[in-house]
Amino acid sequence: MNKILIVDASASDSRVMSSLLSRAGYDPVCAESIEAGKQEAVELPPGAVIVTALRLYDGTARELIDWLKTEGYKFPVIVVMDLLNPADLLEVMSGGGAVDVIQRPAIDKQLVETVGKYARPEHIVLTLDNQLIPRISEAWKKVEARIDAIAATNANAIIFGECGTGKEQIARQIYQRSSREQKPITVVESGSAAFIGVHSPSSDRSEMYNRIKSYFSKSAGGTIIIKNVHLLSIDKQSVLMHILENEHPDVRVICTAEPELLKMVANKSFRPNLFFILRQSDIAVPALKDDTEDIPVIADYFLKRYAAKTGKQRKRLDASAVKALKLYPWPGNLRELKDVVLFAAFHAKDETISAEDINFNLSEPETVDELNRKNPRQEKENIIKAYQRADSWTGAAKLLGISERALLELRKKLGIDKNGQPLP
Template identity: 75%
Template sequence: MHGLLTRAGYEPVVTDSIEAGKVEVAKLPPGAVIVTAMRLSDGTARELINWLNAEGYKFPVIAIVENLSPMELIEVMGDSGAVAIIQRPAIDKQLVETVGKYARPEHVVLTLGNQLIPRVSEAWKAVEEKVSAIAVTNANAIVFGECGTGKEQIARQIYLRSSREQKPLTIVEAGSAAFIGRHDPASDRSEIYDRIKSYFAKAAGGTMIIKNVHLLSFEKQSVLLHILETEHPDVRVICTAEPELLGMVANKSFRANLFYMLRQSDIAVPSLKETTEDIPVIADFFLKSYAAKTGKERKRLDASAIKALKLYPWLGNVRELKDIVLFAAFHAKTDTITEADITFNLSDTSVTYDLSLRNPQRERDQIIEAFHRGGSWKQASKLLNITEKTLISLRKKYGIDSNGEIQS
């Protein structure tokens, strides 16, 4: 059951007793569904349902039953009992569908899969062109970008558009337990070597994606370098990394020879705050997907909502935009989402919004960026943390007109 629900995009919590279940029920968010066996280690499904009713919990309960008589079924489902039952042999076919019938829309999980979200900025068009250019080669590549910018989708697209698309794809998270190993006294090779070697064997002739390669320890870097340098596996390696990887190479915490072997080509994914013109398009994509998955009417952003989204700094980038837009879609009272429907995840917006001018060589570009993000010179002064009078003086200094353009 746990595996079926997880693969369907839910986040199930598992307990084996009523007492443990009571603790977890208290933590459940609105819209959750409870699935229970008929008999638990310390009671029955009916006892659990009675407790839920007594405590005022309204979560739908789905009971998994086996060979019950009609009277027993009435006992389970009658008098504010279970909303549905599933015969145990039918779990594979009915569980996900039944849970989906009673789960509330805020728990709809939208996954991007392999696709790239359509965008309109020139910076993103350059990324798509680079994806196509790298895909037709056999070069290793690193996809650089901040958290939540969609690096894995880009890495997958390189694979899907390459000549290796019909060969295996292996994806490994550099910071996960998959790369943890201990020395095997019976072998002259470490378990780390055996694990990494097994990933290359699994991807033979195809592609390996190493997510967050900057999280590899120095020991694992050395093993990976050894395999690439001495064994020359027939595997293309595509890595994703946050920009800090470049600093790690500079301060020698990431091996330079491995870095250059992995970065035979690269793509720099722009952050969302650098491509604010993409925000309405991406948000609309999520709203359309949300409507399709929930069967609800599609909602749209009004001008106030779009302006608010463009002003937000987006430390979590596209992933954070998705969460905020879907939350707004669920809570909006009408089919139009306004600024009032949007809840941002900031405790102190003044700090995050601050684009204070600290580098004279970048002042002009920061002023123009603040104008386009804010939509007016008044908002730009707030983002730059300067007075409107000071901003007027700086505009004159750099020849910036009222439309945020450089005067010839």
């Protein structure tokens, strides 16, 4: 909800304005002087509006407006005037001054409507927090069962899944459901500067060793989550391997990784001995495109959170929107679904979101499936899977990103019948 700064020396009028704005879904904050108003203005988020009295004991609305312009703030300012005196109007509104004025005796009639003209929509940010997002598919039920099974042990684990599938949330759930939950947790990103290390002059160890070792010391008895472990360089892998194999720290290690880690182990760009120490157990997180029955449930979850954060009525997906969401391949998985759904909720004119309100991202990296079309056997499997998901050749063509005519030619070439079955 938008912040509205009220700068007025009248405590009673400030209370009235705050009450009116709160009921209208705004978040008012009050200041009783120009100086206090300046301090509050510095903290205002984008989309805010300032409502100020024409005169206060330490200055005027024009002084506040000029200060805002000097400091580079472009919040719209609405001035409350006792009387609409032409001279005062000219002074406060000329030269890019106040955007509007309201009369003090008509606050109850004019305030909310006037603020509504200038309050820009607030950008709502929802993040994937540490809780599991509800899903209903059988594949997800197996994931939850696996979480409980691993949490009951002290085994290290790797969570495999595509980008944006919620791997870190699963890793945290293992920690939270385990006996180690009473001990510290450390989360570190393999591809960040966190693994570079800080040199200690009193130590004869490498900077990298000191940094990685410090994570284990800090998490003694608890858990370390290493995000995107496939991004570890060979040097960092060697240090981690040394600590785990020779020092045996009392720390459970849970890693997240994209499926390419398995190929890296095969071609020795990731040390196999380290891999098997880290992968004492594992979980494979299904991609969103493989569990389309979860999509409406997850989308509705995001819509509920959006409504709670904005204070607006919850929006719902109609059948056309659900179908459109199910047909999209979701290379960004949950993270991308969240962004698409929130964008639709923000821009939909009605309380029901239809397919026309949904805008999918136009620029996408080439997927493994697309690259594998060069392999005829893999290409054939991809086409059959696309047909099974879409339940029509029109939908399958959309999923594959090709025309229906091109898909028909491929079916003939690869031997796939109209029912999506391989020809004998």
